[in-house]
Amino acid sequence: MDPTAIKEELRLFQSTLLQDGLKELLNENRFVDCTLKVGDRCFPCHRLIMAACSPYFREIFFGEDGKEQSADANTKEVVLDDVDPNILDMIIRYLYSAEIDLTDDNVQAIFAVANRFQIPSVFTVCVNYLQQKLSLANCLAIFRLGLVLNCPRLAVAARNYIADRFDSLSEEEEFLQLAAHELFAIIGTDSLNVEREESVFEALMRWVRVDKEKRSKVLVEAFDCLRFRLMPEKYFHDKVEGDELIMANAELMKKVQEIKDAFQGKLPETKKKEPKGEGENEGEEGEEEEEEGMLPGYLNDNRRLGMYMRDLIVMVNDSATVAYDVNENECFLTAMSDQVPKNHVSICNAKNHMYIIGGLFVDEEDKTNPLQCYFYKLDTLTSDWMALPPMPSPRCLFNLGEYENLLFAIAGKDLQTNESIDSVICYDTDKMKWSETKKLPLRIHGHSVVSHKGLIYCIGGKTDDNKALNKMFVYNHKQSEWRELAGMKRPRAMFGAVVHKNKIIVSGGVNEEGLTAEAETYDFATNQWEAFTEFPQERSSVNLVSSGGSLYAVGGFALMELENKEIGPSEVTDIWQYEEDKKQWSGMLREMRYAAGSSCSAMRLNAARMPKL
CATH class of the missing domain: 3.30.710.10 (Potassium Channel Kv1.1; Chain A)
Incomplete structure (x- = not known):
């Protein structure tokens, strides 16, 4: 011993x-x-x-x-x-x-x-x-x-x-x-x-x-x-x-x-050190040196800790949460996320708070609703995921929207019956309570959801007969009303969607014909869809992210030759940027290993608080 x-x-x-x-x-x-x-x-x-x-x-x-x-x-x-x-x-x-x-x-x-x-x-x-x-x-x-x-x-x-x-x-x-x-x-x-x-x-x-x-x-x-x-x-x-x-x-x-x-660039002269006479106390020298060259406090231009915020792409999987700075090509460890379920949905709301919901949580004490979904919030100050009250309606292939202090989990597949559902469940971040709200007009899964100016848009998806939809519905929480808007030109499910420069961009996805590379854009003012630059590869589940005024596409699934020489869906972990002036997608990274199995969102984070990877 x-x-x-x-x-x-x-x-x-x-x-x-x-x-x-x-x-x-x-x-x-x-x-x-x-x-x-x-x-x-x-x-x-x-x-x-x-x-x-x-x-x-x-x-x-x-x-x-x-x-x-x-x-x-x-x-x-x-x-x-x-x-x-x-x-x-x-x-x-x-x-x-x-x-x-x-x-x-x-x-x-x-x-x-x-x-x-x-x-x-x-x-x-x-x-x-x-x-x-x-x-x-x-x-x-x-x-x-x-x-x-x-x-x-x-x-x-x-x-x-x-x-x-x-x-x-x-x-x-x-x-x-x-x-x-x-x-x-x-x-x-x-x-x-x-x-x-x-x-x-x-x-x-x-x-x-x-x-x-x-x-x-x-x-x-x-x-x-x-x-x-x-x-x-x-x-x-x-x-x-x-x-x-x-x-x-x-x-x-x-x-x-x-x-x-x-x-205007005119700073006052700083205090200069006067020469000491012979035999003067050298112990006082340190004190004078501290003051020498110092500007008054009100002229201090050193940045505060909170002034190192950057627009980053945050990738969350079941092992780590990593933030990527596209401009500097740097990755930062935001938090370890061992507790985060593999199948989850993430959202960063207008207050710059990130939440994830997913997986299956069994609450043995709740006899009424024992099956629930894990629910976490990212605490950027402690670099940890905080557990919140689990979502009482266990589901997968759903999506999230937001309005003020509310989060909305919309439709999806019920984890108990494996059937598409139309229920919408709402979480109040102030009261920390879940409640039911107005149902979606259709039972769907694999759809996309975006939020813009107090309204929530539910786009595309699939029904239980595996039929892809082109429909889009908008939800007004104040009026507790879903309303159908103009549909996409191409039906699709499992696709990327984001609000970028006051328009909805959708790209990729899958329908009865297979994977697609087609993209579309929606104008809120005219209620019309128009063709957008095609993605370079047919793929599903691509993450579209609008960060720092630029549009990015991260990962997804594409048809590729597998190890057994057969063609099948395989995950890709590359990053692309849309060049507005050239109207084209350009590849940035062939492989971002942190994107594997990740959901992606745009978020502002403090680079000074996170270790660089």
């Missing part, structure tokens, strides 16, 4: 034995030599244990020379004021047993008492608990607590959590109640997850206007936390320079002029 492992095992054994012994001594009230008194409650304990766990009690029980004080009345009974006796009892029992029941209701009180009496073990347990429990509801309170109790680890963890979610938290009432130094610690950090510096300025001014008289006085200091050179010059002129509170402050207007000069 490894000697290190033996030592660790012996250490744990001795630690457990000691802890059990101490707990027994406390419970049996043996060898007790002091009492902590809070109000009318007394807590017998041992001076040695309290002194070993707390510098505060060590000073009480031992003199300045480190020698033990005589057990007089002053050390036998220690009176503690302004302490909740129940909290003190929990802390004492933890010191003897290493057991404490932390909850959201008591952790802050325990944290404060542990801080006051300098009990690092309890303090650390509380910090760990609060870090793990950080949420949108409590992060601001925990940030302030970390500052008040002078706990940098907790304050920084909470600040980073807030910085990651700045756009949503800056709208909250609690954010507007922050003290000036608390606000500046947040908006001054490089890690702020904002795409636009304008949103930081707007959050600051909302905060100032809560109490204009007092808070306008700290605007000069607040300016150093903002990076005005990252704003569009026109926005700076209209919104910053033209703000009444800023215009009323002469010192701020001087800074505004410096920023305007910086936009």
Whole structure:
């Protein structure tokens, strides 16, 4: 056995034995030599244990020379004021047993008492608990607590959590109640997850206007936390320079002029280092060097963490979620996705949130609907897929649409009966609930769905008699109504569809005649379909993606010669780009291995947060 492992095992054994012994001594009230008194409650304990766990009690029980004080009345009974006796009892029992029941209701009180009496073990347990429990509801309170109790680890963890979610938290009432130094610690950090510096300025001014008289006085200091050179010059002129509170402050207007000069390429001279006289203290040199060459904060043009967003093609399969940057030809690992089912449908909604639904989930506790579909949301901050309430209508070969905070799973094949269905089930992302909504006029599967300007379009597909359709229906959720529109020129199922430059593009697919390479485009204004440039190869299940103003086609299935020399469907994992000026498709990558078995969507992601593959 490894000697290190033996030592660790012996250490744990001795630690457990000691802890059990101490707990027994406390419970049996043996060898007790002091009492902590809070109000009318007394807590017998041992001076040695309290002194070993707390510098505060060590000073009480031992003199300045480190020698033990005589057990007089002053050390036998220690009176503690302004302490909740129940909290003190929990802390004492933890010191003897290493057991404490932390909850959201008591952790802050325990944290404060542990801080006051300098009990690092309890303090650390509380910090760990609060870090793990950080949420949108409590992060601001925990940030302030970390500052008040002078706990940098907790304050920084909470600040980073807030910085990651700045756009949503800056709208909250609690954010507007922050003290000036608390606000500046947040908006001054490089890690702020904002795409636009304008949103930081707007959050600051909302905060100032809560109490204009007092808070306008700290605007000069607040300016150093903002990076005005990252704003569009026109926005700076209209919104910053033209703000009444800023215009009323002469010192701020001087800074505004410096920023305007910086936009024109005129930066102020930075502080130059003066030569030191012989014999001067060299220890001060480091401090001066830190300041030398630094521009004022309001002229800082370093990008925030959130400003590294890119338009990417996100490929999701059952092993990993990978984002591909076409322009830079770079791949990034967005998340591992071992839990993602092979057969799934993905969607990235207008809020830039990605969801996937698919597979078969068996809920043994639900006797009414035991068979359901897995449902996940991509958390881009933790690089993980979060499980959401499973879809209660198990199906495959369906597709997804969206409207505001709603997702719609439309038609498909029932996984229990293997028959096409017309049901449409809706998920509310705010209420986190599934519900039935207006049925599709036809029972179909293998269709495509796109969403545009508050409407959902269901295109093509197959019926149970294997007949491909050219029909298109549009759903208006406000009116709870499906309406038939002009049909495609060619019936098709299992094809790619996307909204690109305010038109629907469809390509490829399969019908009674086999695979097709034909493509069509739909004009929303005229309700007409027209021919579009054919794809270079007949294939089905091609992923059409509109990203960064360009149109791409990823993967799919084509007829190819198999290993047994027969012709059959085989997956391809190439990437093509449509060249608008030449009206043609051009191959970009012959093989993108991450596209195998993947669903593809366009999404904006932060390249600085993801490891490059």
